[in-house]
Amino acid sequence: MAGAKFQKPPQAPPLFTHTPESLLKAADRLLAQSKATTDKVVAANTPENATFQSVILPMARDDNHLSLESHIVGFYQAVSTDAKLRDASTEAEKKMDDFSIEASMREDVFQLVDAVFKKQKNDEKLDPESRRLLEKDHKGYIRMGLGVPAGPQRDRFKAIKKRLSELSITFQKNLNEEQGGLWFTPQELDGVPEDVMSNLQKGEAGTENEGKLRLTFKYPDLFPTQKYCKVVETRHKVFVENENKCNENIALFKEAIVLRDEAARILGYPNHATFRIEDKMAKTPKTVDDFLGDLKSRLAPGGVKEIAKLKELKKAETGKADNYFLWDHRFYDTLMLEKDFQLDQNRIAEYFPLQTSIEGMLKIFEELFGLLFVKVEGEDRKAISETGKGEDITWHPDVQIFSVWNDEGEGSGFVGYLYLDLHPRDGKYGHAANFNIQPGFITESGERRYPATALVCNFSKPSAKRPSLLKHDEVVTLFHELGHGIHDLVAKTIYSRFHGTNTVRDFVEAPSQMLENWCWTPSQIKSLSKHWSYLSPEYAEAWKESSKSTEQPPESMPDDLINNIVNTRHVNDALFNLRQLHFGIFDMTVHEAASHEEIKNLDASETYNRLRKEISKIDGPEALGEGFKWGHGQATFGHLIGGYDAGYYGYLSSQVYSADMFYSVFKKDPMNGKEGRRYRYLVLEKGGSRDEMESLKEFLGREPSTEAFYKELGVA
Structure with missing residues (x-):
């Protein structure tokens, strides 16, 4: 890398020169341009003469050009230091989402797409990626309610989709702009590394926080405190406050899971999970539930053993260990790595x-x-x-x-x-x-x-x-x-x-x-x-x-x-993976209700905390008699609002594929450039342009297997 000389690329990089006003104007211009393209397609075609080239292709090319600016318009809300620009980005993204919902529910466009699909879905002249585009487009319109007869139900579906978009954008904005923190004396932060302490905000002289330091809930403050702070009361307080840092998201999360369930039922699905998983590799919620359930039963005994060892360590340190708490875990996990494995994270x-x-x-x-x-x-x-x-x-x-x-x-x-x-x-x-x-x-x-x-x-x-x-x-x-x-x-x-x-x-x-x-x-x-x-x-x-x-x-x-x-790769690995299982099983629980009434009556916070205890086996404040409503972790869980709904299991199930690829192809020689390039061509270059299972099978030379994954976890 060091020897690589600068040369001018054939394409200039994007510009980041927007103002709040120009950002909103850009969004309006992009949407007007997209609407004009679609209107032109509708005007020039009838179901009888519609073809891939006259209907699908112009809209796909419009998508291509739109994406050059639309991703940037929405990106500012995640990175800009200007609050007004972030707000404009949020507003622009909402406009684009609303437009996208309207566009993907246009009956006149769907009739043309449907006609092309019926005529050309098996057309050998279409290249495989274009055929995949046609199939996905057609399915997309049906999944947006165009299989539902026009009328009150379809209107309700559209209203739900728009509200879900609003909820997602607001939820993430609340997380990005979260400014919470706690003031502690240096003594209360005993054990926190000096490089972390030196970066904390200091209380001003003459105020109630004089002599104190402000700890935020951002990762560079939060994690070292949970890992190294010797004062259990501090860890306890930081843990619970962090789980309650975005309480304005509690109602948004609940509204989202209720609306998702209603929308799925309008389309004729029994729940949101069935709707979401149908197009994924797993295909059905049962496949996911079986996988998560099997993994849970394999990992649970290991988790219990790991807690027993960590409790012994806690007892040796404190003289008592009736409970092993959530705010104990990062601390004693780190301590175990240091004591039993001489793993000094700060030296590393x-x-x-x-x-x-x-x-x-x-x-x-x-x-x-x-x-x-x-x-x-x-x-x-x-x-x-x-x-x-x-x-x-x-x-x-x-x-x-x-x-x-x-x-x-x-x-x-x-x-x-x-x-x-x-x-x-x-x-x-x-x-x-x-x-x-x-x-x-x-x-x-x-x-x-x-x-x-x-x-x-x-x-x-x-x-x-x-x-x-x-x-x-x-x-x-x-x-x-x-x-x-x-x-x-x-x-x-x-x-x-x-x-x-x-x-x-x-x-x-x-x-x-x-x-x-x-x-x-x-x-x-x-x-x-x-x-x-x-x-x-x-x-x-x-x-x-x-x-x-x-x-x-x-x-x-x-x-x-x-x-x-x-x-130390697999030290306390069962507990780590049980934590991932908690996320995955909570996600499936809130998206797999037996009835709409059930989801309306579900207490998401209580469910989140109860499942956490049941799956991870680690005590929370409920062990101190506080019940299961002590925190609202789901309100800080951006994945479930930002696209991983009924999909968080993917972090665990894709480990099956990743372990299989590594152990079969790279384990012997991780720097094998020939295999690296083969992987680049067969898997990475393809993106989503063909069935992912086909890419995987071609790379492995066979069907994928769970063997390497279970072996790696020690639960084969």
Whole structure:
């Protein structure tokens, strides 16, 4: 990567120069343009003369062009520092969603699509991706209520879809803009690492918070406190307050699950889960329930054993262990790794400075997939910006940009743009995720339009005396999200509809999960590591000062530390996976009601907490006599409102595919470039342009198997 020279890409990157006014105007212009295209198609066709070329293709091309701006219009709400711009982005996204609902319920368009489908669904002249587009389009109209006779029921369905869009946007906005926090004395934060403490807001002199520090619920504050704070009352308070941080979302969540159920029943489905899963790899809720139930029964005994060991550790530390609480878990899990496995997370983090970790990861992707990543900085940004201003091609000064190319062996052509936005800010999306900014597709003239993709994360910021350092689990998170980014970059599809990570939800995590295995491979951990004291003479001095040592540590991570990491991969793994099962089973429970009345009467908070105790086996405040209404975790659970509804099981089921791919193909030689490229062509490049199971079977050379997954978990 370091040797890659800057060259000007054949396509300029997108601009981020919007104002709140221009953003709303852009949304109006895009929607007017789309409506004009659809109206023209309707005017020029009848069901008798309608063809794929005259009906489906113009609308698909309109989708392609629309996506170049529409993704950016909605992206600002996740990343902009300007509250007015975030609000405008939210409003624009709502307009676009409303328009999309209206457009996908147009009877006049559906009649044409239906006619084309009946005539051309088996047309051999259609290429396979176009045939898939026709099938998905046709099914999409039916799933939007056009199989329901026009009248009150269809009108009600449309009203529900619009309200669900509003709920989703507001729910996520509340999470992004959440500003909660708690004030603690330094004594109450005993054990929290110094680099975390030094970044906390200090109480002003003369106020009630003088001498105190403010802990937010953002990940760089929250996780280290739960892992290292020795004061149990602090951990307890932080845990419960974090579960109650977005209580305005409680009513929104409840309304969403009730409306989803009603909409599914209008379409003739018994519940929302049946409606959602029909088009996924699992096909039926029964398949999902059986998979989750089987996994639960396999993991539960291991979870009970793990808690017993953790209780022993708690007793040794405190002298009492009647209960093992939710706010105990991260603390004693971390302590066990330190005591029993000599895993010192803070020492490990010294070897994973954020910047060199990124460089190491990109180098792995270069070798595996035949890519080159060129960092675009300073004058080079001006050279590729359409306006000649380097600041116009990012949304924030912290954002890093890479132009991505194929290496010589892959033809040296341009691939796309990768953006990294890595540190927390007020109003920014609070987790780690990959956002498509512009998808790739083939233009009318047959040329390739190249994608742009962004990683939005929340790792601690560097300071003058120390760079941003990653714990090993953060290295895994970053590698996972970069995996989505690579999927987004290397995909090659005709239509933006199928580009990159636009696959079914119970497959989309598999490519990224498979790549996580590289973070547990000794040779790759070594290649990713570099002690932060080697980054600059200033950092070397700062390290000496803070460590009170004259002898600099080795530059790469020592083998004993690497072995400690690898040996702890499956420590308390049953409890980790039972936590994932809790999310998946809660998701299915609220979307699989036996009757509409049942979902209306369901208490989501109580259900969430009761299932948590039942599945994870760890005590919550209910063990202190507070009942099961002590928190509202579902109100902080963006996945279930943002597209993973009746789909969260996909995180677990796609691990079946990811484990199978890794163990069958890469385990022996993780850096096998020949297999890496084969994987790129057969799985990543296809995006959602063909049945994901077909891609998987072609890559594996057989049907996928659960064997590697259960073996990896130790429950085969």
